[in-house]
Each structure stands twice: as structure tokens, then as C-alpha cells.
Amino acid sequence: MSAFPVFDPASSLARPITQLTSITFWLGLGVFLLVAGLLSWFMWRYRHRGAGGEPAQIFGNTRDEVGWILGAVALVGVLLFLTVRVAGQSSPDTAGPNPDVYVTAHQWYWAFRTPGGAETAGELHIPAGRRVLLDLTSADVIHDFSVPQLARKIDVIPGQHNRLWIEAAKAGTYAGECNEFCGPQHAWMRFRVIADDAASLAGAGPDSPAPTLVAGSAAAHGAQVFREVQCSACHAVQGQTSDFPHDGAVGPDLTHFASRQLMAGGVLTNTPANVQRWLKHTQQVKPGARMPTLPLSDQEINDLSAYLEALK
Amino acid sequence: MNQRVPAVSAAPAAAPALSWWRLFTSTDHKSIGLTYMGVAAVFLVLGGLEALVMRLQLAVPNNHLLVGEAYNRFLTMHGTTMIFFVLLPLLLGFTNYLLPLQIGARDMAFPRLNAFSLWLLVGGGLLLYLSPFTGSPSQGWFSYAPLSETAFTPQRGVDLWSVALIVSGYGTTLTAVNILVTGARLRAQGMLYRRLPMFAWMAWVNGFIILFALPCLTAVLMMLEVDRLLGAGLFTRGDPVLWQHYFWLFGHPEIYLLILPAWGIISEIIPVFSRKPIFGYEFVAWSSVAIAFLSFAVYAHHMFAVGLGWPVDLAFGTTSMLIAIPTGIKVFNWLATMWKGSVRYTLPMLYAAAFIVQFTFGGVSGVTFAVVPIDWQLTDTYYVVAHFHYVLFGGSLFAVLAGLHYYYPKFTGRFLDERLGRWGFWLNVIGFNGVFLVQHLLGLMGMPRRVYTYPALSGWEALNLFSTVSGFVLGVGLLVLLVNLWRSRTHGAVAGPDPWNGWTLEWLSSSPPRRENFVALPPLHSRRPLWDLKHPDDMDHVRPPRHDRQGRPIRDEEREHR
Numbered sequence: 058m059s060a061f062p063v064f065d066p067a068s069s070l071a072r073p074i075t076q077l078t079s080i081t082f083w084l085g086l087g088v089f090l091l092v093a094g095l096l097s098w099f100m101w102r103y104r105h106r107g108a109g110g111e112p113a114q115i116f117g118n119t120r121d122e123v124g125w126i127l128g129a130v131a132l133v134g135v136l137l138f139l140t141v142r143v144a145g146q147s148s149p150d151t152a153g154p155n156p157d158v159y160v161t162a163h164q165w166y167w168a169f170r171t172p173g174g175a176e177t178a179g180e181l182h183i184p185a186g187r188r189v190l191l192d193l194t195s196a197d198v199i200h201d202f203s204v205p206q207l208a209r210k211i212d213v214i215p216g217q218h219n220r221l222w223i224e225a226a227k228a229g230t231y232a233g234e235c236n237e238f239c240g241p242q243h244a245w246m247r248f249r250v251i252a253d254d255a256a257s258l259a260g261a262g263p264d265s266p267a268p269t270l271v272a273g274s275a276a277a278h279g280a281q282v283f284r285e286v287q288c289s290a291c292h293a294v295q296g297q298t299s300d301f302p303h304d305g306a307v308g309p310d311l312t313h314f315a316s317r318q319l320m321a322g323g324v325l326t327n328t329p330a331n332v333q334r335w336l337k338h339t340q341q342v343k344p345g346a347r348m349p350t351l352p353l354s355d356q357e358i359n360d361l362s363a364y365l366e367a368l369k
Numbered sequence: 370m371n372q373r374v375p376a377v378s379a380a381p382a383a384a385p386a387l388s389w390w391r392l393f394t395s396t397d398h399k400s401i402g403l404t405y406m407g408v409a410a411v412f413l414v415l416g417g418l419e420a421l422v423m424r425l426q427l428a429v430p431n432n433h434l435l436v437g438e439a440y441n442r443f444l445t446m447h448g449t450t451m452i453f454f455v456l457l458p459l460l461l462g463f464t465n466y467l468l469p470l471q472i473g474a475r476d477m478a479f480p481r482l483n484a485f486s487l488w489l490l491v492g493g494g495l496l497l498y499l500s501p502f503t504g505s506p507s508q509g510w511f512s513y514a515p516l517s518e519t520a521f522t523p524q525r526g527v528d529l530w531s532v533a534l535i536v537s538g539y540g541t542t543l544t545a546v547n548i549l550v551t552g553a554r555l556r557a558q559g560m561l562y563r564r565l566p567m568f569a570w571m572a573w574v575n576g577f578i579i580l581f582a583l584p585c586l587t588a589v590l591m592m593l594e595v596d597r598l599l600g601a602g603l604f605t606r607g608d609p610v611l612w613q614h615y616f617w618l619f620g621h622p623e624i625y626l627l628i629l630p631a632w633g634i635i636s637e638i639i640p641v642f643s644r645k646p647i648f649g650y651e652f653v654a655w656s657s658v659a660i661a662f663l664s665f666a667v668y669a670h671h672m673f674a675v676g677l678g679w680p681v682d683l684a685f686g687t688t689s690m691l692i693a694i695p696t697g698i699k700v701f702n703w704l705a706t707m708w709k710g711s712v713r714y715t716l717p718m719l720y721a722a723a724f725i726v727q728f729t730f731g732g733v734s735g736v737t738f739a740v741v742p743i744d745w746q747l748t749d750t751y752y753v754v755a756h757f758h759y760v761l762f763g764g765s766l767f768a769v770l771a772g773l774h775y776y777y778p779k780f781t782g783r784f785l786d787e788r789l790g791r792w793g794f795w796l797n798v799i800g801f802n803g804v805f806l807v808q809h810l811l812g813l814m815g816m817p818r819r820v821y822t823y824p825a826l827s828g829w830e831a832l833n834l835f836s837t838v839s840g841f842v843l844g845v846g847l848l849v850l851l852v853n854l855w856r857s858r859t860h861g862a863v864a865g866p867d868p869w870n871g872w873t874l875e876w877l878s879s880s881p882p883r884r885e886n887f888v889a890l891p892p893l894h895s896r897r898p899l900w901d902l903k904h905p906d907d908m909d910h911v912r913p914p915r916h917d918r919q920g921r922p923i924r925d926e927e928r929e930h931r
């Protein structure tokens with residue numbers, strides 16, 4: 058992940074913007090230096106040197122005025138031309154094809170679903186070197202989807218389906234985050250886009266087999282706790298039956314939890330110790346999170362974390 | 370030369386005794402103007418402390434001082450306070466104080482309405498600071514729906530917050546009416562529109578912006594309350610983006626509403642301290658009118674990420690870029706005013722110079738947002754935070770500070786202390802640029818705005834810490850300024866009616882001006898009545914025509930007698 062993502066584009070969608078940004082930057086710097094330079098020069102050159110009467114009273118000069126107006130018009134004209142050219146390149150037409158991934162923003166995590174029904178959260182896997190069309194909507198308030206290295210950003214609005222092309226020219230991990238103020242945990246609504254050469258968007262489908270757990274192990278016990286203490290009211294693990302009806306609208310899908318790098322919108326890295334911390338002090342780790350701090354015993358927390366770490 | 374110089378005494382007027390009763394009941398535009406500024410000072414302290422607490426939280430990554438909701442409360446109060454209860458009252462204060470003086474009037478057109486507007490604004494400010502007692506608003510000063518709806522922000526404080534803005538908004542709208550009528554009807558004999566002092570011009574044009582922009586805010590806040598209190602669902606079952614259209618249709622003109630009178634102040638100061646008339650009066654004046662119109666035509670540049678489609682984005686990007694042209698006209702005219710002048714390094718002039726540098730910087734970074742694809746990358750990052758603080762703080766507020774140093778002798782009869790003033794100036798300049806310059810980099814690094822914390826990434830920590838430390842330097846600078854403002858009231862050097870050798874009518878009245886402003890007005894034949902008085906053999910309107918570099922006569926229009 059890059060220190061200056063805007064200046065380190067990794068896609069044919071973001072690259073024209075970077076070039077445009079550099080051009081604009083130099084033009085702007087030129088204007089600024091011109092103004093600051095003239096100001097310093099005039100303040101020094103024409104500084105008051107004792108009482109010598111009033112300087113010549115000059116009221117204006119239409120030619121000069123027309124001069125700098127034309128200068129400004131020319132600059133604006135150049136920028137406008139470049140703007141129009143790059144706008145199309147960095148925001149190609151999204152009408153027509155079916156989206157490759159459905160993105161739903163929630164307070165405060167990202168859910169990604171393929172048309173086949175495979176679902177992940179917080180981490181989007183895409184094939185490298187191919188444009189991927191996203192369909193984005195929100196389950197609650199307005200969020201904003203931003204992965205500066207891969208594409209422009211776009212707002213994610215409830216009741217509206219915005220579309221966005223993203224592309225990673227080469228394999229790698231790219232940082233993304235929510236850019237629109239969306240409540241107490243706006244700061245922790247990060248995600249990652251992982252591009253790999255395997256040419257598919259596939260994750261586990263709705264009917265992929267449940268992880269095999271050794272009977273009697275901590276993980277197996279954890280799976281039982283998961284079902285019984287209402288975890289499964291809000292979280293789905295595909296292939297795992299649930300006693301609670303849920304529509305998947307509340308908590309992130311945990312099917313491949315163990316293979317994720319970050320959890321809870323990026324507050325914590327995904328380690329067993331952190332999972333336990335999360336289960337024990339949910340509201341302290343991410344105050345305002347839509348997940349309550351559940352009354353669990355240490356034993357249950359231990360088993361649950363073993364179970365979650367088994368969900369490869 | 371027969372000049373009618375009215376008798377004005379140079380003796381220091383006794384420091385006016387602070388009579389609270391008079392303060393509360395006065396309908397005099399000068400008292401009201403100063404009260405506006407006093408109110409703004411109180412809110413500046415509040416909003417400034419809120420900013421410092423936020424900066425403390427952001428000083429180091431993963432800090433625990435103000436987590437989540439708590440930070441958002443400060444964010445909401447800081448933004449609301451600074452925009453509505455610091456900058457706005459400061460500029461209304463200047464307008465109230467100066468407009469009648471500059472056009473040779475005794476008072477505003479509707480003095481009682483004027484007092485009413487002031488107290489509506491103060492009432493609004495009180496309501497805002499009562500709102501925490503009913504559950505602090507935490508939805509942000511921009512209050513985007515649907516986050517501001519009851520489902521996501523149930524606190525009652527949001528309702529009080531809206532009412533605070535509605536109430537103070539009415540006050541400001543009424544002030545706009547007052548400004549427009551005053552400027553149109555109360556100009557002294559001979560004070561033609563094209564002879565108005567630059568500040569009066571811009572303050573008057575500003576009246577139109579206020580009159581058309583603020584009702585959009587009032588309307589959308591009422592819609593929000595219809596949703597929150599009556600459950601109408603305009604922004605939930607209806608269109609959440611509707612909020613943004615209304616809000617920015619108010620919000621963008623609002624920025625110009627906060628900067629236009631500030632430009633007016635600068636356009637008064639630079640000529641006087643360069644000893645030359647403003648270069649290109651007509652261009653500076655008409656560019657304000659152009660900006661007033663354009664300011665309504667650019668609002669959707671706050672919404673480029675919404676997904677309105679790029680043809681719409683480009684249309685608004687174009688109008689936004691166009692605004693750079695009249696703005697550029699102003700900047701170059703200020704520079705041209707200094708050209709071949711005799712520049713005196715007074716505190717007002719120093720602040721004006723800092724204004725030009727910082728405002729130009731903010732203006733240039735503003736143009737980058739009009740380049741639509743750049744906005745698609747940088748909007749809602751710290752680059753925006755840096756940009757608008759450069760415009761509003763480095764621009765508008767610095768211009769107001771320039772104006773405070775310039776007009777303080779008029780307000781009080783005494784100068785601000787020079788030594789304290791210079792300390793304040795350098796602390797403010799260094800502090801301000803320290804806080805916000807590095808935030809451009811943070812934005813380019815991808816740091817989103819309105820976040821209460823951030824992960825420990827390379828570069829982010831050092832820059833954030835630097836920004837916070839500078840924030841405290843700035844805090845000290847503003848404190849020095851406030852101390853100076855308070856102390857010099859009784860301890861400053863005596864100034865007399867016309868300490869800077871000015872040209873506009875306000876310098877004709879005593880300092881502080883008497884109740885009815887003027888004893889008698891001189892004949893008004895030009896834009897600089899006091900120049901004419903002081904230079905009877907070189908009066909603006911009878912001077913033999915000068916020639917420009919090309920040998921053509923200039924200022925022909927100045928010569929016609931009225």
C-alpha cells in the first residue's frame with residue numbers, strides 16, 4: 058500500500074487522474090508563485106521611504122485588466138479541455154453490462170456479494186488486469202467508496218444504485234476506506250481490495266460445504282455457541298444452519314473470516330487475541346458499533362475464537 | 370480653494386463607559402456593529418477551544434481522548450460555531466458599523482429591525498450552546514440526511530441545532546434587507562453608486578447573496594424537522610440527495626457571503642497603505658457582481674462524488690472554474706494597487722499581505738476541485754479541510770483581522786498596541802500555515818476528513834502531530850490578539866479621527882464617531898472625498914487628465930462634475 062495513493066495509480070482508470078493532478082498542480086503553483094512573487098516584490102520595491110509626497114495617482118488601465126482577464130480565461134480554457142478529456146477516461150460508461158460485484162455499505166463495514174451469492178466483508182477479491190463493474194448501495198446512511206489507486210471515488214447512497222468500474226493492473230493489496238461522514242465509526246470503515254492472478258471473483262457459494270470441525274474440539278463447541286447465543290441472528294456463515302431467521306442486513310458475513318487480514322472495519326488485525334478482545338469488549342473497541350457487547354463467559358469466548366479462526 | 374472641512378476635534382474621546390443597559394437596548398448601528406464583533410469573539414474562543422480539543426485527539430494515531438460520537442459532537446459544534454457564529458457576525462459587524470459611515474448616513478435604514486436581527490443571532494447562538502443539554506448534535510454541521518434523521522441521530526439536540534440556525538438565519542436575512550435598503554436609499558447627496566467606497570459596494574452586493582441564499586437553508590432545515598418531528602420521511606422514503614441540493618444551494622453562496630465583505634475590507638486597506646486609489650475600481654466592483662451570480666451556479670461542485678453523472682459534474686465544474694476569473698481580477702487589481710505606490714508596513718497592511726498569499730493558495734487549491742476528476746479523488750479528504758480553512762481562516766478571517774487593526778482607532782479612538790500586534794501577527798501566520806499546509810499532504814495520502822482517528826501509517830503521524838502543535842501556536846496568537854483588543858481600549862495610543870490618512874467618509878467623523886456620525890458632509894464629487902479635501906490643488910475630479918503608458922487619458926469619467 059502506497060504512501061501517496063493518488064500519485065501511485067495502479068489502474069488505467071486512476072492513472073489519467075494522476076496525470077491531470079500533476080498538470081493542475083504545476084499550473085496552480087505557477088499562479089501562486091506569480092502572485093506571491095509580485096506581492097513580495099512590490100512590497101519591497103515600493104515600500105514607503107519617508108515623506109516624499111503622494112505617489113502618482115494611477116486609477117487603472119483597461120489594457121492591463123483585459124490582459125489578466127484573458128490570461129485567466131486561457132488558463133481556465135486549458136484546464137477545462139483537460140477536464141473533459143480525462144472525465145470520460147476515468148469514469149467510463151457503466152450502462153449495459155451486469156455488475157460483477159454488489160457492494161453494500163453498512164454502518165460501519167463493507168459487504169461484497171457476487172451474482173452467484175458468494176459473500177465477504179471488509180475484503181474484496183478481484184482478478185488482476187481486468188475491469189470489474191461494481192454496483193453500490195447502502196443499507197442505512199450515505200457512505201463513500203474510495204480506493205484511490207484503483208479508481209475514482211463514488212458515494213454509496215441508500216435507495217440508489219451507483220455503478221463504478223475499478224481495475225487493478227497488477228496483483229496486490231490496495232487500501233480503501235469510507236470517505237463520507239457516516240456516524241460515530243466513520244473512522245473505522247476501511248477495507249482492502251486484493252487483486253490476484255486467479256481469474257475469478259469467486260468465493261464460497263451459498264452451498265459451499267461447512268468447514269469440517271473435529272467433534273469435541275474447541276472450534277466445534279464454538280460453532281454451537283455461535284448458533285445458540287444469537288451470533289447467527291446477525292452473522293451468516295454459509296453452509297452453517299441457523300436457529301435464527303436473519304436477512305443478513307445487520308452484521309458482516311463471516312464465511313471466510315479466518316482468511317481476512319483485518320476485522321471490524323480495520324480497527325483490529327485479525328488474530329485470535331484480537332478476536333477475543335473484540336468479543337469481550339465490543340463497545341469499547343468500536344464504540345457505537347451495531348454489535349452489542351454480548352454476555353459471554355471466558356470459555357465461550359475462547360471457543361468462539363477457535364471456531365472463527367477455523368473459517369478459512 | 371474653498372473647502373468646507375467640518376470641525377472635528379482631534380482630542381481623544383473618553384473611552385465609552387460600558388453600560389450594559391445601553392448595550393442591550395441600543396439601536397445605533399455602531400453599537401450594534403461592535404456587539405456583533407464582541408459576540409463573535411466569544412464564539413471564536415468556544416469554536417477555537419473545540420478545534421484544539423479535536424486536534425489533540427488527532428495528534429497521535431489511535432488516541433482515546435475523544436472517541437467516535439464524542440469527537441463528532443465537537444466536529445459539529447466547531448463547524449457550526451465558526452461558520453455561523455464567528456465569521457458571519459464579524460462580517461455583519463463590520464457591515465453594520467461601516468456601511469452608514471461610508472455612505473454618509475446617520476444610521477441603517479431600519480435601526481430597530483437591526484437590533485432585532487442582532488438579538489436573533491445571539492439567541493440562535495444561545496440555543497446552539499443549549500443543545501448539548503438535550504443530547505449533543507453529532508451529525509456534522511452539514512447535517513447530511515439520512516444520517517441526521519431520527520433513526521440514526523435520535524438526540525433531541527439536533528432539533529435545537531436546527532432551530533438555532535433557523536432563528537439566527539432569520540436575523541441575518543432581515544439584516545440583508547436592512548443592508549440593501551440602506552445602500553439603496555440612504556446614500557448622501559453625491560454618493561453615486563459608482564462612487565461608493567469598495568467595502569460599501571461589496572457589503573451591498575453581499576446583501577443580495579444573503580437574501581437569496583439563507584432562505585434555502587431555512588427551508589431545508591424545516592424539511593428536516595418535518596421529517597424528525599412528524600416522521601414525513603422526505604429524505605428517507607424520498608430522496609436522501611435532496612438534502613444536499615438544498616443545503617449546498619445555500620452552502621456555496623454562504624462561502625462567498627463570508628468572503629465578499631472581507632474582500633471589501635482588503636480593498637479599503639491596500640489603497641490607503643499604498644497611497645494610491647484602488648486600481649480598476651469598476652473591474653473590482655463588477656467582479657463582485659459576477660461572483661454573486663456565479664456563486665449560485667456552482668453549488669453542485671460539492672456533490673461530484675454523488676454520482677449525478679459526469680455531464681452534470683462537468684457543467685458545474687465549468688461554472689466553478691469561471692469563478693476563478695473574477696476572483697483573479699480582484700487579486701491582480703490589489704497587486705496593481707501596490708504597484709508604484711508607497712507601501713507602509715502597518716499591521717493592517719501586514720495582515721492584508723498575509724491574506725493575499727493565503728487566500729491565493731486557497732483559491733488555487735479550490736480550482737483543483739473544479740477539475741472534476743481531481744475532485745473524484747480528493748473530495749472528503751483532508752485536502753478539502755486544508756483548502757477551506759485556507760479560504761475561510763487564512764482568507765476571510767485574516768482580512769477581518771486586517772480590518773480590526775485598521776478600524777480599531779475608529780471604534781475606540783486608540784491604536785492597538787504595536788508590539789503585541791506584531792507578536793500576534795507572526796504567531797497567527799506561522800500557526801495557521803503550520804496547521805493547514807501539511808493537511809494538503811495528509812489529503813493526498815488518503816486521510817479521510819471527519820474521522821476521529823486514523824491508523825499508524827507512515828507519514829500520517831508526524832504530519833498530524835505537526836498540525837496539532839501548530840494549532841497551539843495559533844491559539845496563543847489569537848489569545849494575544851484578544852488581549853490586545855481588550856487592553857488597548859484603555860491603554861492604546863490616542864489616534865484621532867483620521868490616523869491612517871484615509872480617503873473615505875468614515876475618517877471624517879470623530880473617533881469613536883458621535884451618535885449621528887457626521888456634523889456636516891463635504892461636497893462629494895469623487896470616490897475619495899477626503900483626498901479632495903486634503904489636496905485642494907489635485908482633486909480627483911478636476912485634476913488634469915493623466916495619461917497611461919500608451920498616452921491615452923485615464924479616468925475621464927472622474928472629471929464630470931455633479
Ligand code: HEM
Binds near residue numbers: 449451758
Ligand atoms: C475561521 C476559522 C475556522 C473556520 C471557519 C473553521 C471551520 C470549520 C468547519 C466548517 C469544519 C467542518 C469540517 C467538515 O465539515 O469536515 C471544521 C473542521 C475542523 N477544523 Fe476548523 N475552522 C476554523 C478554525 C480552525 C482552527 C484554528 C483549527 C485548529 C487549530 C481548526 C481545526 C479543525 C479540525 C481539526 C476540524 C475537523 C476536521 C475533520 O475532522 O474533518 N479549525 N472547521
Ligand SMILES: [Cu+2]
Binds near residue numbers: 236237
Ligand atoms: Cu461510511
